[in-house]
Amino acid sequence: MSLPKAYTPKEYEDEIYGKWEKSGYFNPDNLDLPDDVPIFTISMPPPNATGQLHVGHTLGIALQDIMARYHRMRGDRTLWLPGVDHAAIATQNVVEKLLKKEGTSRHKIGREKFLRRVQEYVSQSKSTIENQTRKMGASCDWSRENYTMSPELSHAVHMQFKKMYDDGLIYRGERIVNWCPRCHSTLADDEVEHVEQKTKLYWIKYGPFILATTRPETKLGDTAVAVHPSDKRYKNMVGKKYQILGVLGKFEITVIADNAVDKNFGSGAVKVTPSHSFVDAEMAKKNNIPGKQIIDEDGLMMENCGKYAGMKTLEAREAIVKDMTIMGLIDHIDENYQHNLSICYRCQTPIEPLPSWQWFVAVDKEFKLKNKDLIKKFGKERATLKEISKWAVESGTIDIVPERFKKIYYQWMENLHDWCISRQIWFGHRVPVWYRGKKNDDEIYVGLEAPKRDGWIQDEDTLDTWFSSALWTWSTLLNKKDYQKYGRLEEWVEESPDLKNFHPTSVMETMHDIIFFWVARMIMMTLHAINQIPFKTVYLHGMVCDRHGKKMSKSKPETCIEPIAVSGKYGTDALRLSLIIGNTPGNPLRLSEQKIVSFRNFSNKLWNIGRFIEFNSEKNNFKEENEFETKTLADKWIMSKFNSLIAEATGDIDNYHFSHAGEKLYDFAWHALADWYIEIAKLQNDQNTHNLAHHVYVNLLKLLHPFTPFVTEKIYESFGAGKMLLIENWPIADDKKINSQAEQDFIIVQELIANIRLWKKDNRIGQNEIIKLQIAGADKIINSELSMINHLAKAEIKIISILAKSDFEVRNLKVSMVK
RNA sequence: GGGUUCGUAGCUCAGUUGGUUAGAGCGCCACGUUGACAUCGUGGAGGUCAGAGGUUCAAUUCCUCUCGGACCCACCA
Numbered sequence: 073m074s075l076p077k078a079y080t081p082k083e084y085e086d087e088i089y090g091k092w093e094k095s096g097y098f099n100p101d102n103l104d105l106p107d108d109v110p111i112f113t114i115s116m117p118p119p120n121a122t123g124q125l126h127v128g129h130t131l132g133i134a135l136q137d138i139m140a141r142y143h144r145m146r147g148d149r150t151l152w153l154p155g156v157d158h159a160a161i162a163t164q165n166v167v168e169k170l171l172k173k174e175g176t177s178r179h180k181i182g183r184e185k186f187l188r189r190v191q192e193y194v195s196q197s198k199s200t201i202e203n204q205t206r207k208m209g210a211s212c213d214w215s216r217e218n219y220t221m222s223p224e225l226s227h228a229v230h231m232q233f234k235k236m237y238d239d240g241l242i243y244r245g246e247r248i249v250n251w252c253p254r255c256h257s258t259l260a261d262d263e264v265e266h267v268e269q270k271t272k273l274y275w276i277k278y279g280p281f282i283l284a285t286t287r288p289e290t291k292l293g294d295t296a297v298a299v300h301p302s303d304k305r306y307k308n309m310v311g312k313k314y315q316i317l318g319v320l321g322k323f324e325i326t327v328i329a330d331n332a333v334d335k336n337f338g339s340g341a342v343k344v345t346p347s348h349s350f351v352d353a354e355m356a357k358k359n360n361i362p363g364k365q366i367i368d369e370d371g372l373m374m375e376n377c378g379k380y381a382g383m384k385t386l387e388a389r390e391a392i393v394k395d396m397t398i399m400g401l402i403d404h405i406d407e408n409y410q411h412n413l414s415i416c417y418r419c420q421t422p423i424e425p426l427p428s429w430q431w432f433v434a435v436d437k438e439f440k441l442k443n444k445d446l447i448k449k450f451g452k453e454r455a456t457l458k459e460i461s462k463w464a465v466e467s468g469t470i471d472i473v474p475e476r477f478k479k480i481y482y483q484w485m486e487n488l489h490d491w492c493i494s495r496q497i498w499f500g501h502r503v504p505v506w507y508r509g510k511k512n513d514d515e516i517y518v519g520l521e522a523p524k525r526d527g528w529i530q531d532e533d534t535l536d537t538w539f540s541s542a543l544w545t546w547s548t549l550l551n552k553k554d555y556q557k558y559g560r561l562e563e564w565v566e567e568s569p570d571l572k573n574f575h576p577t578s579v580m581e582t583m584h585d586i587i588f589f590w591v592a593r594m595i596m597m598t599l600h601a602i603n604q605i606p607f608k609t610v611y612l613h614g615m616v617c618d619r620h621g622k623k624m625s626k627s628k629p630e631t632c633i634e635p636i637a638v639s640g641k642y643g644t645d646a647l648r649l650s651l652i653i654g655n656t657p658g659n660p661l662r663l664s665e666q667k668i669v670s671f672r673n674f675s676n677k678l679w680n681i682g683r684f685i686e687f688n689s690e691k692n693n694f695k696e697e698n699e700f701e702t703k704t705l706a707d708k709w710i711m712s713k714f715n716s717l718i719a720e721a722t723g724d725i726d727n728y729h730f731s732h733a734g735e736k737l738y739d740f741a742w743h744a745l746a747d748w749y750i751e752i753a754k755l756q757n758d759q760n761t762h763n764l765a766h767h768v769y770v771n772l773l774k775l776l777h778p779f780t781p782f783v784t785e786k787i788y789e790s791f792g793a794g795k796m797l798l799i800e801n802w803p804i805a806d807d808k809k810i811n812s813q814a815e816q817d818f819i820i821v822q823e824l825i826a827n828i829r830l831w832k833k834d835n836r837i838g839q840n841e842i843i844k845l846q847i848a849g850a851d852k853i854i855n856s857e858l859s860m861i862n863h864l865a866k867a868e869i870k871i872i873s874i875l876a877k878s879d880f881e882v883r884n885l886k887v888s889m890v891k
Numbered sequence: 892g893g894g895u896u897c898g899u900a901g902c903u904c905a906g907u908u909g910g911u912u913a914g915a916g917c918g919c920c921a922c923g924u925u926g927a928c929a930u931c932g933u934g935g936a937g938g939u940c941a942g943a944g945g946u947u948c949a950a951u952u953c954c955u956c957u958c959g960g961a962c963c964c965a966c967c968a
Contacts, residue, residue, distance in 0.1 A: 078930070266966085273968090285968060298968090334967055342968045351968080412966070476895060483894070483964060584963095619903080621961080642930095654904050654916080659896080660961080662903060670917060673930045680928035687927075735905075735915075750927075826934085833934055839923060 075686060075790050079679035081643025081672075084786045089206055092785075097799050099213045100149045112143035112150045113577040115545045115607070116212055117590070118220060120159035121194045122166045125204035127616045127624065127651070127663065128583060130635040133208045134648040135613060135730060136581045140211050141778035142725050145802040151574050152211060153548055155218035156198050160500035160537035161255055161418050167193050167499075183498050190499045194221075204636055209644050209781045211798065216570070218548040220540045221501070224555045228547040229540045230504040230520045231561050232601050237518045239439045241457065241600065242493070244431050244505075244516075248346075248353040249492055251426040252416040253371030257496040258430055259416060260536060261489060262588045264423055266412040273409035274393065275338070277401045279316040279325070280309070284338035286411060287345075288396065289389040291318055292377050293366040294325055296344035298355050301329040303340050319395045320378045328359040347427050363427060369496075371424050385424070431494040431503060431533070433457070435596070443603030457596045458488055464595055464605055472610045473728050474658045477587060484588050491593075493536045500534030507531065520559065542593035545577050545606035565602055577607045584612040584658055611728055612658050616651065619664035633663055642672035645780035649674065652779060653734045674738060675783045678776070681746050682787040685769050688753070688762040689791075700763035704756065705821070705857055707764055708814035710749045713740065714768050718805035721775050734779050741772060748822070755863050771803045817853050821861065824854075824887065828865040831889050845869045848886040 096102040114136050119129055140152040164178075167190045171177055178186040198219070205212070218225060236242040250259040274288050281297060294316075299306040309327045316325055325344075332351055333342055346356035346363030356363060366374050373380045373388045380388045396402050414423045438454040441447050450463055462485045464470045465478055472478045494503055506528040508515040517523045522530065540547075551568040558564035565571055580591060591610055598606040618624050618631035626632055638647050649671040655661045702711050717740050724733035745768060753761045770791065777784040777797050788797040828845065837843060845867045847854055854861070858869055867889075 075927090077928075283968075287968085332967090337967050344968090349968080351966085411968090480895070480963065487964070588964095656904090664903080664917095666917065667903075669930080673928095676930045677928065680931090682927080684927035729907090731905085732907090739915080746928085747932085829933060830935085833922075836922095839933065840925095 075679065075683045075787070077680075077683075079643070079676045079783055079786075081645065081675065081782060082640055085207070085209075085639075085644055085782050088782050088785050088789075089209065092211065092796065092798055093206070093214065095796060095798070097144075097796065098152070098211050099215050100144075100151050103144075103149075103799065105147065105149050110143075110146075110148045111574060111578070112139070112148040113574040114140060114152045114579050114581065115548065115577050116152060116154045116210075117580075117582045117586075118155040118157035118218070118541070118544065119201050119205070120162055121156050121198050121201070121219070122159060122163045123197075123201055125201055125208070125635055127633045127635050127638075127647075129205075130208050130647060131613055131616055131651045131655070131661070132581060132583065133205060133210050134651050135611065136212075136579075137208075137210055137648075137781070138652070138725065138730055138778040139579060139581070141781060141798070142802065144211070144798070145774065145777070145800060147801065149573070151213055151216070153216050153218070153574075154202075154205065154210065154212040154214060155220070155544070155548060156201065157541060158194065158219070158221040158500065158537065160495065160534060161257065161497055162537075163190060163194065164497050164499040165255070165418065178498065186498055207636060207639055207644065209648065211781070216548070218544075220537075220544070224550065224552050225540065225543075225547050226501055227520065227555050227558075228543055228550060228561075228564075229501045229535065231558075231564070232543055232597065233504050233535070233539075234518050234520060235561055235601065236433065239600075240437055241434050241439055242431060243434060244429060246427055246429050247432070247492070248348075248350050248425050249428045249430055250414070251369065251424045251428065252419065252421055253369065253424055254419050254421040255416060255497065256369060258428065258492050258494065259423060260492055260538070263417045264414050265417045265420075266414055268410060269413040270408050270410055271413075273406040275403040275405065276396065277403055278341075278343060279314045281341045282339050282403050283341045283343055284406075285343060286409065287385075287389065289373070289380075289385055289392050290345040290348050290366070291343065291392070292320065292373070292380070293345045293347050293364045294323070294343045295346060295364055296326045296328050296352075296356060296359070296361045297341050298328050298330045298333050298344050298352075299341050300333040300335045301331065303329075303333075303335050306341060317399070317401070319380075319392050319399065319401075326359070326361055328355065328361065330355045330358065348425050350425055353425075353427075365427055367424055367426065369426065369428075430492050431505075431535075433491040433493055435488050435490055439600060441603055446599075446603045455599075457600060458485055460599050461485055461592065461596045464599065470595065470605050470608060470610065473612065474656075477584060477610075477612055477658060481587060481592060484592060491536075493539050494531075494533040495536055496532070497534055500537060501540055503531040503533045503535060505531040538589050538593055539597075541590055542597035543601065545580070545594060546571055546575050546598060546602055546604070549575055561601060571602075575602075576605045579609045579611055580607040581611045581613070584614060587612065609728075613655070614657070614659045614661060617660050617662050619662055619666075621660065621662055631664075633665065633668070638665070638668055642668050643675055643782065645675050645783050646672035649734060649738075649779060652730050653738065655731050657728065674742065675780060677742055677746060678780070678783055679787060681741065681750060681769060682790075684750055684753075685762070685766050686791065689766045700760050700767060702764070702809070703760065704752075705814060705817055705853070706749060706752045706756070706860065707761070708811050709818035710744065710764070710768055711809045712811040712815050713744050714771070715805045715807070715809040718771070718775065718803045722802070722805070725778070737772070737776050737779065741776070745769065745772065751864060752860055755860055773797060774800050774803050820853060821857050825861055825865045827887070828861075828867055828889065832866075840866055843867050844890045846888045846890075847871050 116136060117132060136152060140150055144150040168178055233242060250264050252259055271286050273284050273286055275282055275284050276288060310329045311327065313324055313326050315322045332355055344352045344355055346353045346361060347365040348367060366377055367385060368374050371385055373383045375381050380391060383391065415421060416423055435458045436456050438456050440454055447453050450460060462482060465472060465481055472481065504519060506517040506523055508527050517528060522528060549568060549571040550564055594606040598604060624632045635647060646668050650663060650668045702708055717736060720736055721733045749765060753765050773784045773788055774797065785797045832839065832843060847869060851871050854871055861867060861869055
């Protein structure tokens, strides 16, 4: 089979992927490996079930696929485990939008029907993202695919909830929570984003005080005024109660002293609304001040707000300011006050802090470790989630690449508060808790299934989507068969061979923006659940930006790279290379179509080197190692360069320097093999040279395969290899072939040729015009390479010992040229 | 307020423990199509390595500051 003139990826990629998948080699069980080979595991960060694959996914897939293919070729027992995330809020939002278009809503159709609708939607879009993942060349083991909402994983989620509850690490409590009135749910602290905003700062007359606030409407919920303990202005007032005139008449506040107050801001006195502010709630709690809730879960003013009841908070603010102005309660207003507004990371709606009953994970409460190795390394039998998670990284048990994210991780861990895990949305893992009687009753049952007796009602809430994702590395490896029979996690773990074989996973590769949402939570939860770290190394990639360095957005199609479209146009290999080369961990990458085009050109170059090799190799007689000798300087040079390349590329991949490895391979293929050795092969033009070229090229294909899997596999196939490149052996560098003398000598020849070409150009001599050349010195090298120089520089060479005119130097050579 | 990171050729970026003449890709300019490839080849132009100071025999590289971008955490009403 011979290769057509140009590489047309679109024609081959699906077919190649089909062959890989059909071979079963993505599954390490089918590779018949010796028992003692190293294990390499990557858990794929599950994309959202509703999502379309974007170029950020492609980068992740490319990086993970490089590692997976490399380790597979090294002969490691390699498992790359794929899956999909149910993405609770995100998915529910999408389906709610669909319902809205149809003129209905989740409340109209009810919980059961809504969830069925979500399920239908997910099963459809799930296969979309799976197929897009295939399109990107992911060599993951689809036979082990998981879904965070599968019955098995749900069972694991419930089990872990119960385990944490039994250990006292999960509790229910009334707290101020971040509430998104649009999502109608709580949010975790890190699901809240802050945006700078200009707003009005109202200076209001407040009994004996004048104080500044951005939210006058919360005055209806005030129960205190706080001042700094050392503030002399208010010293005598602390502890006293005052009657304050408000828009609904007089109300009482207590003056409290708290260090959280800044003496220098405003008047140094701050009104305290414990039910609608985190800071205020904390101050109130310390001083035993009650709260008064005035805003409900829809973001509306509550019944206790008199004529403002039912208004949205912003409406109420306007109305109240208007009334206060009439009453003479406004001192003055600063128009352009800059502050940070808290918004929902999903829908950008301003969040409303509210008091609410929720489930929390206690991060500062000790639990008992069971794993003896872990206890030994950690040094204690008891740990809090915070302590042990911090230790895992500090001790080097888990490594983070790039290093600087360790600091970010520590900082986050140190400031961590209890994690609110209950959500008021419908799609997700239902909290496995049942109540008898009213919800707030003392009688609570936490278990894997509903209690048998009557009268129990399940908690309405679902779990934060990251709760299930936090279990991902190990819940996906649990034994799926008869999972329901397991009542205890230890038992289930014990009977799960995959978990024993493949966990802890080797590398977690993901984008740095979810280090807290996901990476940190996996570390915490896995250390508690199974007393293991979830992974040994975390590799964090940065955001893929457009060519202006801005976040890509579908609303800007001119700079937004759509991976599926681009893959069809230039090939997946080109797209992957453009994401890998020039990229460093943790840093943003600017991607443009132009860059992808240049790597499409490289795919084609590689292809055409293949065509040349194919024409000239021993026809239909492919052997793993064609026989050849390393005879000429060029032979020695290319073998030396190539064996260095093997060593360097291998080292780079081992050290997560994927860009370096890719660049070196690109450079070797184009500027060593194609530009020089192939050209020389045309001159030497004997079977030995062609066999040597064949050898170098075939092994280069192996090195390139993790980076550009499709084109390399296709060429390899057409070369008539019986085996897929996918499972070929990774080349090993032969130090004996590394020959620095040959490399130095060859550089002299290269420079000589380049200088002759330049001289011809400077003297307006046609490139194909033959010139006469006299060279003095270094006879040994030159003599043996005469024919090469003659052809590549179009010259007739004489070696002499006297210098003529038009001189220049190449190292220690003296050269003169005449037309 | 605390912290991180970047500033190298027109553009995107390398530069591996400080050491000759600072590199690549793309773009640009000139020339070149005899069967691997025009998705190509050959050659070229282009940088006071953001600025200032310091350490050193030697600084793009280490330290300090300034200017200019990006980001994270915390959050002041």
